[in-house]
Amino acid sequence: MSGHPYIPNSDPAIRDRMLAAIGACDIDELYESIPDSLRFRDELDLPGPLSCEMQLRRHVEELLNRNKSCSDLLNFRGGGCAQHYVPAVCDEVNSRSEFLTAYAGEAYEDHGRFQALFEYASLMGELLDMDVVNVPTFDWNQAAATSIRMAQRITGRHRVLVCEHISPDRLSTIDNYCRSAMTIDTLRCDPQTGMVDLNELRKKIGPDLIGVYFECPNYLGRIEVSGQTVSDAVHQAGGLSIVGTDPIALGVLAPPSQFGADIVCGDLQPLGIHMNQGGGQAGFIATRDEERFVREYPSRLFGLCRTDTAGEWGFGDVLYDDRTSFGAREQGKEFVGTATALWGITAGVYLALMGPAGMQQIGQTILQNQQFTRQRLEAIDGVTIRASGSPHFKEFVVDLSATGVTPTQLNRVLLEDDIQGGIDLSGTLAGHDGCVLVCVTEIHTRDDINRLADAVTRCVSQETDANS
Template sequence: MGRHYLPNLAHRDEMLKEIGFNSIDELFSDVPAGMVKEFNLPEGKSEYEVFLELSEILSKNRTVLEMPSFLGAGTYFHYVPAHVKYLIERSEFLTAYTPYQPEISQGMLQALFEYQSIMAELYGLPVVNSSMYDWGTAIAEAALMTVRLHRGKRKRFLVPKALSPEKRAVIATYTRGAGLEIVEVPWDEEGNLDLEKLKEAVGEAAGVYVEMANFFGLVEENVREIGEIAHDAGAYFVVGADPTMLGLFEAPGELGADIAVGEAAYLGNPMNFGGPRAGIFAVRNDKKLIRQMPGRIIGMTRDAEGRRAFVMTLQTREQHIRRAKATSNICSNEALVAVASAIHLASLGPRGLAELGEAILKNTAYLRKRLSEVAEIPFEGLYFKDVPARFEKPYSEVHEALLERGIHGGYYVGKHFPELGETALFAATETTRKEWVDALIEALREVA
């Protein structure tokens, strides 16, 4: 460690003495053994040497045009129009951070106001915040919000078992400190949420969550009925919806949702190895709900001279108000991702969004039809984006064989849902080409 220059290294002993410690080991004594290690860093390189090394590594990557990919399960390859990237790279958007002095950030506030307005229309609920981190954290914040709305008297939150394991992990992490009990409701024979099991579990639940479509890609058939069961038990109804399907299907608000969540990054943003993202969060027009919303809400008003102006109408995060009274500890807003999604949605318009949904639905239907020729589809019903396919041999072998043939297969779910056996989710979007699907099926005929 001594051969690398670190700022103030020469003053280390002096600083340790000042704070009452004799060594670095003593300073970190409460960290579990083996967690603190010396950094075995190599000698430094010039910028050009680093450039050459990174270029060599990056050259190993293959684009989706070179290697068709059917990997989805929550992260999808969507086409982003060129003008979206151009507009969000304008300096007033690209460098904008959380507006702590909102009165001097009128442009960014207006862009976020437009985002809220578009999402409110899309999700059928009038009040939308300026976005969460992602869909998973939006679900977790909704769970915490339903408990606050019950003043902590109810601490159970029901989620479908057919939920992304990554979202489930995020929910568990977010709600552990607050002592929430997360209860999974199984699926029925058709792959939909089991209504009878829901009725048995909903008793003292603070909220009930359901997704359109569920993790297996099935478009849930009984969303309205699930909402009625939740409301009859005094629970709040939370609906998660993929925004790319809302040009074709009923909005969560029309289906009785009190709270709706989703993923804004599906529009206007590339995959980026899974991030950054922006979680959509909307509620019905009820002051009790609005006051408990996490994050921030941008509103429109008039200034002292009667001119239109944008303001932070609600800012209940801990950096704006006293920590003990904050509804959320979200420390940074995914504003750029939200603005990109708003630009993309505004460009599509209602007709374009419907056409996008139709293209995804048709491509998914074709993928399902062809997959059924070489594998078993576990559930009947309408699929959107993801399609589960069950194989007789271990999917790891199938996947490796597909990679050897220049095709990236689906997401293996047997690890998380062993009852489904050797099943993987294969995904299609508007970008999926017929010849890619045909090549996948021909490869599966050989290996599966």
């Protein structure tokens, strides 16, 4: 084969010229260290080549057109990844070749990358009302797991309480990542209010407790009203309050640091990042600026400094050598490497665009849309909203069990109308069979919400008619 567009030196004449320059006759000579018994000489069973870009485009687009996107569907599915409006400037910045194809340059030739990530941390710090924010990790799952491991190292204790209303997938990640270092114990919620059961909390607190991990708003959309009480109780026992949160709520909701959280984590995806079928997740971790906390971060932390030229900002790594696994291998804190820097930059752009007023207004719009959707659905015969007396943000649980319609049936009917219903909680979360987790954001209009409510009404009433 000769001259693939991605491989300039694959042209035989160029190849031979380079071989001659280094005194070799054949590329196989360069592989002399690989024993023949390990050489693989069969034809690789791969398709192509589609080296002609036009043919490649036709092939891949044909496959991708078998997807229905949330532009094709009216979407109400969330559960930790939600459809929000993505400002064009966010896409413009994160598709710039400079950012897209940079990696691990120094603080000089990659000064812009360091500054953009420092600014991301700074703006998240304002939103979270905290002084230290990491270069983001993989997703909220990892951020929660690492927050708990950080708390374990800070306290030197070996049992953590995790509030039961957490995404089962996140709990699975936490369990896999943390169980070698601690016992993971469940904290129940009151079934009526959906809020932390304070009596159980008091029973389960003790001198062996690392702390409590809870979310606000949590997986089921509930806004915990006793956050300060939980934090106070944990602190009295010498533990730490670890809180997961949705950053897009924090223009209207108090950030967890204001109700006693010591370590705060969550996902950046809502902040100007497309869902990307789950590829848009990015986990943040934030703490106060205390040495005992800062020393426990595994992630890169970029610090602001000066240069030898007056008036210039420079950047560098904080506590790189002893703290990170790049600096200290297994003696470092957990591990560091490629994570989600591009989404960190994007979240910074988003917060700069939104400003204080934008964050307040988007929080308000989501609250109103969510309340309106709840009202519409609650009015349907047999449909109830779980914990409807408690405050919610963005998501809420619709209980269909009295309608005779299962979540699977409902979602199938909705999909026929190009509506993507909520997440079927049956079999995934104890006590939630027949329930659907519905997600409403600022993208939904009154017509959208009415379309959903009308379709649910039709589906439920057909079932009622069929049974009568």
